[in-house]
Structure formats: structure tokens, C-alpha cells
Amino acid sequence: xxxxxxxxxxxxxxxxxxxxxxxxxxxxLRGVLPLAVVxxxxxxxxxELVRRAKxxxxxxxxRGAGTGKAGGCLPTERTVVVDLSVWPGExxxxxxxxxxxxxxxxxxxxxxxxxxxxxxxYPPDPNSWESCALGGxxxxxxxxxxxxxYGMTRHWVLSVDALLEDGDIHTFGISSVKANxxxxxxxxxxxxxxxxxxxxxxxxxxxxxxxEYTTLLLxxxxxxxxxxxxxxxxxxxxxxxxFEFFDxxxxxxxxxxxxxxxxxxxxEALAILEFDxxxxxxxxxxxxxxxxxxxxxxxxxxxxxERQRQGIWAVRRMTSVFLKEHHPRKVSEDxxxxxxxxxxxxxxxxxxxxxxxxxxxxxxxxxxxxxxAAGETxxxxxxxxxxxxxxxxxxxxxxxxxxxxxxxxKRDAFLALGDPAHIQALRAIKRALDPQNIFNxxxxx
Ligand code: MLT
Ligand code: ZN
Numbered sequence: 221x222x223x224x225x226x227x228x229x230x231x232x233x234x235x236x237x238x239x240x241x242x243x244x245x246x247x248x249l250r251g252v253l254p255l256a257v258v259x260x261x262x263x264x265x266x267x268e269l270v271r272r273a274k275x276x277x278x279x280x281x282x283r284g285a286g287t288g289k290a291g292g293c294l295p296t297e298r299t300v301v302v303d304l305s306v307w308p309g310e311x312x313x314x315x316x317x318x319x320x321x322x323x324x325x326x327x328x329x330x331x332x333x334x335x336x337x338x339x340x341x342y343p344p345d346p347n348s349w350e351s352c353a354l355g356g357x358x359x360x361x362x363x364x365x366x367x368x369x370y371g372m373t374r375h376w377v378l379s380v381d382a383l384l385e386d387g388d389i390h391t392f393g394i395s396s397v398k399a400n401x402x403x404x405x406x407x408x409x410x411x412x413x414x415x416x417x418x419x420x421x422x423x424x425x426x427x428x429x430x431x432e433y434t435t436l437l438l439x440x441x442x443x444x445x446x447x448x449x450x451x452x453x454x455x456x457x458x459x460x461x462x463f464e465f466f467d468x469x470x471x472x473x474x475x476x477x478x479x480x481x482x483x484x485x486x487x488e489a490l491a492i493l494e495f496d497x498x499x500x501x502x503x504x505x506x507x508x509x510x511x512x513x514x515x516x517x518x519x520x521x522x523x524x525x526e527r528q529r530q531g532i533w534a535v536r537r538m539t540s541v542f543l544k545e546h547h548p549r550k551v552s553e554d555x556x557x558x559x560x561x562x563x564x565x566x567x568x569x570x571x572x573x574x575x576x577x578x579x580x581x582x583x584x585x586x587x588x589x590x591x592x593a594a595g596e597t598x599x600x601x602x603x604x605x606x607x608x609x610x611x612x613x614x615x616x617x618x619x620x621x622x623x624x625x626x627x628x629x630k631r632d633a634f635l636a637l638g639d640p641a642h643i644q645a646l647r648a649i650k651r652a653l654d655p656q657n658i659f660n661x662x663x664x665x
Contacts, residue, residue: 229262251294270387279661282414284356287348290627292413296662324355340426343370361411363623365462368583380406381421414660430496435523439487445516450559461496463583549595557618586622
């Protein structure tokens with residue numbers, strides 16, 4: 221391929237059979253065949269790639285491990301995929317700074333393990349944490365169950381190394397939580413899905429690792445009783461590090477077809493709660509908690525050791541994969557409503573006749589609303605159902621995406637329903653930072 225000929229420090233793939241895996245991520249979408257896939261191994265490769273992208277008019281689509289849920293890494297027309305899996309750099313911890321630097325290519329699993337090995341905790345824990353790359357989590361501002369207490373990826377980023385349209389790598393931010401010399405430019409890249417430049421590394425914030433956990437399986441008699449609980453717990457001073465749930469339909473699916481452990485799950489609906497603050501295993505703490513949970517519970521179980529704790533989490537972690545296996549053409553959304561409005565949300569889903577089953581991060585209002593029959597639904601009707609869902613979330617003060625991002629999957633809805641001033645501002649920033657639109661064209665905005 222002439223336009224990429226002689227690119228330094230790069231592996232180039234252009235055989236269609238090598239490009240095929242790059243047409244998919246974990247969304248329901250499929251990309252178009254890219255011009256090529258490049259795997260850069262140093263700054264000279266990127267400098268030259270940017271120069272040629274501007275000269276020849278092709279786009280650069282960043283890709284980590286391909287575990288995204290919104291199609292953000294899928295190639296669009298006339299693009300080259302920049303696979304960052306071999307981007308170099310050795311992750312390192314600075315205990316004094318409570319920070320960790322890692323390249324975009326580092327597996328999130330290794331980043332978390334490196335922090336843990338030194339007694340620290342890096343909280344972001346998307347469901348794909350064992351297979352995703354750090355770069356993807358930064359580009360999509362990934363969440364996960366722990367966001368309930370610890371927030372999103374962006375809350376754990378001190379500085380960002382990003383490739384800009386001048387072809388150079390720039391660092392925005394410093395290794396300290398206090399950095400106030402103007403607006404936080406680095407944060408602009410977190411969750412940007414690569415439209416302003418490519419994230420190549422970051423300095424992450426760490427916190428001392430929790431030393432104790434209380435993990436509970438909470439089956440409820442009446443499933444609506446779950447909906448007030450996240451707000452009630454917070455109001456009473458209990459902030460779970462995770463509060464996950466399965467509605468009756470998802471629980472029934474798990475029970476009927478899931479693995480052995482799932483078949484024995486009790487209750488009409490079920491929640492998993494975890495606390496990790498110091499003292500959370502004390503009797504006083506548990507008694508106070510059980511006073512709140514007892515009245516709605518039907519056979520509460522408290523994990524008594526790490527094996528039981530992991531057993532509880534295993535069922536939650538496999539839910540998305542399991543549902544996908546059984547309903548390969550399902551569509552899974554990740555809307556958010558404030559936790560104080562959960563009840564109104566579910567009433568709205570019912571009154572608008574949205575055929576949804578739901579599980580996910582109840583504790584922070586980030587719900588995985590699944591349309592299991594999406595593949596068999598007339599596309600126009602499916603669109604009406606999805607727009608109805610998004611509008612409902614927006615009307616309740618929520619948003620279209622809590623953790624998966626906009627990418628390609630939600631772009632049309634974002635442009636149709638988003639605040640025009642917000643979209644205009646994003647487009648103005650895009651024009652300023654990427655006037656030739658080489659970075660991930662056709663995504664988000
Ligand atoms: C999860 O929390 O399981 C994933 O983010 C959800 C999904 O697959 O939609
Ligand atoms: Zn999730």
C-alpha cells in the first residue's frame with residue numbers, strides 16, 4: 221500500500237483476512253474494511269502517520285483490545301486502524317505520589333495487579349477488566365461496579381500523554397491531584413473516544429487498597445423494593461463500593477439457562493452489595509446495615525470468605541456474555557438516571573411499553589437495559605423503542621450513556637437528543653484540535 225510505504229517502526233497489515241477481526245468490537249455493529257491496520261512501536265511511526273494522514277486525507281482509528289461496547293474503535297470510510305497493542309512502555313508505580321504511569325497498551329488487569337502488589341488500589345473495573353487495554357478505558361472513560369463509590373476512569377487520571385495533529389506526543393497534567401494552571405486539558409481526552417487525538421499513556425491516581433470487604437447477596441420478595449435502596453443507603457450514610465442488580469426477567473434467564481451457581485439464585489430479583497471501608501466487617505456496621513436491608517430481603521447471604529465473595533461476583537461478571545450467547549442479536553444500552561429517580565424510570569419503561577430486561581449498576585443509576593428481541597424487531601420500531609428509552613432517561617435528568625460511550629452506536633441519538641450547545645462546543649473543540657478531521661472521523665459528533 222503506497223500511502224503507508226516505508227512507515228518507520230511499524231507493523232502493517234493489509235491482507236483482508238488480517239483486517240477482518242478489526243471490523244468488530246463488543247457492540248452489535250460492524251465497521252467497514254480499513255485501508256490497513258498499523259501497529260506503531262515508537263514516536264517516529266506516529267509522526268509520519270499523522271503527516272501522511274493529513275497529506276493523503278485518511279483517518280486514524282485508535283484500537284486497544286477491541287472490547288468497547290459502542291463501536292468507537294470500528295473503522296469508518298477511508299481510515300487506517302491504529303492498533304496500539306504493541307505501543308511500548310513499562311508501567312511503574314510511584315508510591316510517594318500515589319500514582320502509576322502506564323502506556324495505553326498495558327492490559328488493565330496488569331495495571332490493577334501492579335497497584336495491588338504494592339498495597340494500592342486502582343478502582344476502575346469495567347466488566348471487561350480482565351481483557352481490555354488501559355488505553356481503551358481512558359478513551360471511553362470506562363466505569364464498572366466500583367464507580368458507585370469511586371467514580372469513573374476520569375476521576376483516576378492525573379495526566380495524559382496524547383498524540384496531537386502536529387504529530388507529536390504531549391503530556392497534559394502532572395503527578396499530583398493539585399494542578400490548577402488553567403482548565404484540565406488532559407481530561408478533555410478522557411472519554412473523547414480518540415476524536416481529539418490518540419491517548420498513548422497516562423499517569424493514574426492510586427489509593428491505599430481496601431483491607432476488608434462485606435459482600436452480600438440480597439434477594440428480595442418484591443422487586444420494586446430494590447429501587448429505593450440505593451438512595452436510602454446513601455441517605456443513611458452507607459456508601460457501597462458496588463450495588464449491582466438483576467431484574468426478575470434477567471434473573472429468570474440466569475436461573476433457567478445459566479451456569480450451575482446461577483441456577484440456585486434466590487428471590488424475585490437480586491442485588492449484590494459490597495462495602496470496603498475500614499470497619500465494614502464489624503458487628504456494629506453489619507447490624508446497622510441489616511436494619512435497612514432486612515425488611516426487604518428474602519434470605520440475605522453474607523460472603524464469609526474470599527471464595528464465596530468471588531463466587532457471588534462470578535455470576536455478575538458473566539451476565540453480559542451469557543445474555544449475548546443466548547440472544548446474539550440483542551441490543552444492550554447503558555443509560556443513567558439519578559438514583560433518586562429509579563422508580564420513575566422503571567414505571568416509564570412500563571408505560572412506554574419498552575420491551576426491556578435490565579441489570580447492572582443500580583447503585584449509581586447506570587442501568588444495562590437490554591432489548592433481547594432487537595434482532596427480530598423491525599428496525600424502525602427498534603429505533604422508536606431506543607429513542608423512547610433515551611428520552612425517558614433524559615427527562616429524568618439522566619443521560620444516554622453511563623460508561624460505554626457514544627462511538628457509532630449512539631451517535632445519531634446523541635446528535636438528535638443532545639443539547640445543541642454542548643454538541644456545538646464539542647465540534648468547535650474538534651475543529652481547533654483536529655482541523656483536518658484525521659482522528660477517529662465519524663464518531664461521537
Ligand atoms: C456490564 O456491566 O456487564 C457491562 O458493562 C454491560 C454490557 O454488556 O452491556
Ligand atoms: Zn456495566
